[in-house]
Amino acid sequence: MRDQTVTFKGGKDGLQVTLDAHVDWPLVAAALTERLDEQRSFFSGARVTLDVGARPMRKDELGSVKAMLERREMSLWMVMSESQTTIDSATALDLRADLISPAPTDAEGLPVGTEDEGTQGIMVRRTLRSGRTLRSQGHVVVYGDVNPGAEIIAVGDIIIWGRLRGNVHAGADGDDSAVVCALDMRPTQLRISGYISIAPPDKRHKPKPEVAFIRNRQIIVEAWR
Amino acid sequence: MGAKVVTITSGKGGVGKTTTVANLGVALARLGQRVVLIDADIGLRNLDIVMGLENRIVYDLVDVVEGRCKIRQAMIKHKLFPELYLIPSAQTRDKTAVSPTDMIQLTDKLRPEFDFILIDSPAGIERGFRNAVAPSDEVLIVTNPEVSAVRDADRIIGLLEADNKGPAQLILNRAKIDLIRKGEMLSAEDVTDILAIRLIGIVPEDEHVIPSSNNGVPVTLNENSRAGMAFRNIARRLMGENVPFMPMEDDNNILRRIARLLSGG
Structure with a gap:
């Protein structure tokens, strides 16, 4: 099975990059750089939506991703995260930010009550x-x-x-x-x-x-x- | 320790940021404070005109940041107050000439020698605003009693909260008491109801303000001006004094005024 640390998905809003929320950040950052450099010319000019899942990211961490993308002629267009910290960091960097909630079907989400049915x-x-x-x-x-x-x-x-x-x-x-x-x-x-x-x-x-x-x-x- | 860095911002343009900075600067200097005003609106130089110091500019903020002169060389001393200085903005450059880090370094160098550093922020929420807010210890948000200005102020407060700057305080500028009394203008209560931050002053609309700005003599030097009085009160509140709001400066709710009298505030 292919490594899931970094996954790419093309869409009408540009390139969506999803980063695993549970792997240590330096490893994720390194994997992202490596994957982008493998096909540098292919990604050049892309508008990137970054989905970091539940990972809380500091402003400097997010800023370094943004700079890294810009050095490769890509632009960080939007950040999606379940973490308010990440959203605040993105806002502080003047980036579009979307707070997302885990999908109700998300198996890793919190289990919903025992007796009553509920949704997340x-x-x-x-x-x-x-x-x-x-x-x-x-x-x-x-x-x-x-x-x-x-x-x-x-x-x-x-x-x-x-x-x-x-x-x-x-x-x-x-x-x-x-x-x-x-x-x-x-x-x-x-x-x-x-x-x-x-x-x-x-x-x-x-x-x-x-x-x-x-x-x-x-x-x-x-x-x- | 040293100086307190206060950034004056608004989101919306034309609500009276520059007028506020000039008047608070003069009012603080009159109270014996050592003050530097920094015009961070690079590309649109205004504060020097309102302060009546335009013809004395040799160096500007960008010259300091880019190392073409020493900070002292760009600091213009006020004609009446030897402890009041202005660092003007550059006319010919844009906001990208200065970074938030530059602003922090500049104010850190000024802090030991002054009591207050007031920064005049440009309108908007982009780089210029980030530059102006980066070094601040306190933020004053200027708004007018109109819906669009309040909406922009709300956005600014949200951005400041995300940056852990704050809590910001509010100056309600250009309040027309007669219109508020008739319910045709937002009252201080309406505005703070939405923004939910502390009000540090209400400045009434005053016909003295525009000619004062044009002549380069901030209105707070005019003892007969109600706006000038309001700015002097804000300056004292900035220094930590508990100054009651002027009668009619606050909203006109009689019950609230009685409550205030009883509570001794």
């Missing part, structure tokens, strides 16, 4: 400010606010324990049963599956917990009981 997602314990995008193959739970200009895209449900004022898209792969909950529901735009709604202008808005879901082919928002 990510929990974010901070306020999402303008410009931040959060994507998940599962659900998203935010303990904090979602400010205007921030965006959450989840294949599953979205639960905001705070004020929702940005854009959210639940059931992004076409799940009409997905829901969005918030303690104070005032999204810029709310999408569930293929449906879109905007909050009605409401001067006398009183914060209260609400749930949004699809009924009769439209998005309904109801007080949570």
Whole structure:
């Protein structure tokens, strides 16, 4: 079997490079350099999306990968990781960054409860400010606010324990049963599956917990009981 | 120890960063502080004009970084305050002429001899902003009471948090008290509600500001200007003094004002 430390996949967004999250970083970095140099002319000019999985990466580590790619006439376009540390490092380097959650089918993920069926997602314990995008193959739970200009895209449900004022898209792969909950529901735009709604202008808005879901082919928002 | 490095930034352009830096610089100097102002907006030189020092420029920030002159040679002494200096930005170069490391090295050399180093950041979130923020101990974010400026400030705060810089403090500039009272403009409370950071000052809209800037005499030297007063208060708060907000400087909620009176703040 071929070594899985570094794998390449071509796609419409350029070259996706996936790095094993559990091998020691110096070995991974060396393997990456070696693989790129094997076919240097082939990779030259490529736009790279780097998927480092669960590995937390420091700014200098990520910076050295970026510089290494640039020396080979490639550009680091986006970083994907399950680690907030890596995402913060990427943001600090002005790179596009996507926080991803392990796919619900991921065998290496945490086992889901013993008695009740459940699905996986990510929990974010901070306020999402303008410009931040959060994507998940599962659900998203935010303990904090979602400010205007921030965006959450989840294949599953979205639960905001705070004020929702940005854009959210639940059931992004076409799940009409997905829901969005918030303690104070005032999204810029709310999408569930293929449906879109905007909050009605409401001067006398009183914060209260609400749930949004699809009924009769439209998005309904109801007080949570 | 030495100087405290304070970066003034905003995200959005035109909200009053340069005016704020000039006025805080003068206000701190009046309070006997030793201050250097650094204009980090390379390519768009402004701070020297507002400070009335444009005609004295010989060397600039890029000259210092590239070793064409000593730091002292690029430091322009203010006409009224012998302990207030300006390092102007270069007119002809761009942001890539300076790196975040250069800024850290420069401020480290200045720290022992001063009390405050104020850095005027360019608008935007790219290299120039990174340069300006890299050496900072404290960040002040200037915003106006309008939705777009607040949105950009929010983005900046997010970037600062990711860089472990902060917590930043907020200056709400150009507040029109009468419009806020009528509910036609965002109040300080509306703004801090979204941004969730500490407010260090509210600067009211003041007709004295623009002529002052044009004449190179920062408005805080004008004793009759309310904006000037607000900047003097911010300077004292930067020095760690507990200065109450001016009446009508804060939002107009009577209950909050009574609460503040009772709490002695």
